[in-house]
Amino acid sequence: MKTTKHNLNAVALGVALAMGSFTAQAVPENPSLPGLHAISGAERVSDYPTFEAAERTGLALVESALSLIAARTHIDPTFCSPKTYQVSVDSSLAEVIGQAVITADGFGGSATLTAVTGEYVDLLGRSSGATVIVEADPLASLAGAKIVPESYKGTHQWSRLNNIFLDSAIWTFVHPQSGRLIPYDEHSIKDYYKRVEDVAGEPESWEYDWGTEVITKETIPVAKWTELSWYRQQDGEDGAIKVRKDLLSPKSRAPLCRIVYKASGFAPFEYSGTVKVFRPGV
Numbered sequence: 352m353k354t355t356k357h358n359l360n361a362v363a364l365g366v367a368l369a370m371g372s373f374t375a376q377a378v379p380e381n382p383s384l385p386g387l388h389a390i391s392g393a394e395r396v397s398d399y400p401t402f403e404a405a406e407r408t409g410l411a412l413v414e415s416a417l418s419l420i421a422a423r424t425h426i427d428p429t430f431c432s433p434k435t436y437q438v439s440v441d442s443s444l445a446e447v448i449g450q451a452v453i454t455a456d457g458f459g460g461s462a463t464l465t466a467v468t469g470e471y472v473d474l475l476g477r478s479s480g481a482t483v484i485v486e487a488d489p490l491a492s493l494a495g496a497k498i499v500p501e502s503y504k505g506t507h508q509w510s511r512l513n514n515i516f517l518d519s520a521i522w523t524f525v526h527p528q529s530g531r532l533i534p535y536d537e538h539s540i541k542d543y544y545k546r547v548e549d550v551a552g553e554p555e556s557w558e559y560d561w562g563t564e565v566i567t568k569e570t571i572p573v574a575k576w577t578e579l580s581w582y583r584q585q586d587g588e589d590g591a592i593k594v595r596k597d598l599l600s601p602k603s604r605a606p607l608c609r610i611v612y613k614a615s616g617f618a619p620f621e622y623s624g625t626v627k628v629f630r631p632g633v
Contacts, residue, residue, distance in 0.1 A: 390542075390561055397544040400513040400558050401584075404481070405446035408468045409620035410582070411483035411507035412440045412451040413594065414518055415464050417612060418505075418537045419453070420626060421576055421596055422566050423493050424608055426526060426533070431598070431608035434494055436626040438612060442466070443621040453493060460492030464503075483507040487522065499523040499532065516541040516562070539564035541578065558582040564596070575599045585618035592622055606631055 402410070416438050424431045435456040442449030447468040454461045464485050471479045485505035491498040505520035521536040541562025547554050560580040565572050576596045583591040592614045597606035609631050614624025 393546075393559075394514075394542060394544040397546045400543045400545045401556075402509070402513045402543075402558075403446065403619060404468060404470055405442045405449070405619035406584075407481050407509050407513070408442040408447060408449040408466050408483055409440050409622065410516075411468070411485060411505070411518070412442070412449050412464055412466050413438070413592065413612070413622075414507060414516075414539070415466075415485045415505045415520060416440070416451050416453050416462075417594060417596060417610060417626070418518075418520060418539070418564065418566070419462065419493055419498075419503075419522070420628065421564070421574070421598075421610055422524070422535045422537065422568075423496060424598075424610075424628060425566075425568060425573060426496055426524060431628065431630050433630075434628040436494075436628070437623070438614070438626055439623040440614075440616075441621045443617075443619050446619055449620070455494035458492075458494045460490070460495070460497075462491035462493050462498060463488040464491075464505075478511055480511045481509040483509075485520070493524075495527040497525040497527075499525060514543050516543060516560070533568060534570070535566065535568055537564055537566045539576075539578070556584045558584065585616070590616050590618070590622065592616070592624065 420436060437454045438451060440449065440451045447470065449466040451464040452461055464487055466483050466485045468481055468483045470481050473479045485507065487498050487503035489500040491503065503520065503522035505518065507516065507518040509516055517540055519536065519538045524533045524535060526533055539562055541560050543558055543560045545556065545558050548557050560578065562578050564576045564578060566574045576598050578594065578596045580594040592612065594612040596610040598608040600607045610626060610628050612624055612626045614622040616622030
């Protein structure tokens with residue numbers, strides 16, 4: 352077997368020269384920093400979210416529903432083919448138990464997701480975070496793609512201050528044409544912060560979210576999505592939710608696919624709205 356011998360002195364000299372050249376120059380700015388600075392700056396001058404248990408349950412269900420829809424965009428022969436979904440979320444009867452129903456216009460079947468929230472408190476009775484477990488009904492189907500019974504499990508976690516949200520989910524789709532089983536999972540991290548906005552001369556409490564999600568197909572990462580959301584709490588009036596997910600393109604600033612959810616509802620958390628899947632500019 353032939354072995355290549357490296358000249359270690361030459362390698363060491365090359366590393367030293369490279370390091371010297373690097374430290375002598377200004378470090379270039381990361382292209383993502385301006386946007387990141389703006390977002391983190393907005394967080395620093397804002398308040399922590401003031402979510403109730405029903406809101407933590409409901410927002411976790413929204414995340415599960417939209418993540419399933421995001422993964423569904425990869426199954427069709429034409430990637431990100433336009434679709435419209437109806438998504439309703441309700442955790443008003445029992446704040447730590449909620450349900451979401453997803454239907455796709457033009458397709459039979461639906462997917463019902465059920466969530467159970469575990470609220471944690473410290474020895475002084477103060478909130479120390481929450482975990483939301485989400486499961487799908489045995490007959491769940493999304494735009495013609497069935498979800499293998501008992502395969503879906505979502506785990507969502509809220510920090511003590513409600514400003515950090517972690518989530519993950521695993522499930523298996525049945526390909527609507529071939530019947531092939533396709534395992535998926537997703538992972539995301541999101542930040543939430545609260546601001547009181549002056550809207551038409553009246554103060555309104557809004558919760559904002561930004562984050563990143565990765566979706567894997569057959570254990571291999573296939574997509575990276577960004578997310579922004581706007582949530583107006585129901586302070587004696589109708590609430591509002593808007594979520595926008597963009598699929599990042601490795602070669603273009605324009606997203607390859609966009610998902611937009613708009614919903615309205617009532618306290619403690621009962622929302623219904625429409626999800627649009629489309630390719631921007633097409």
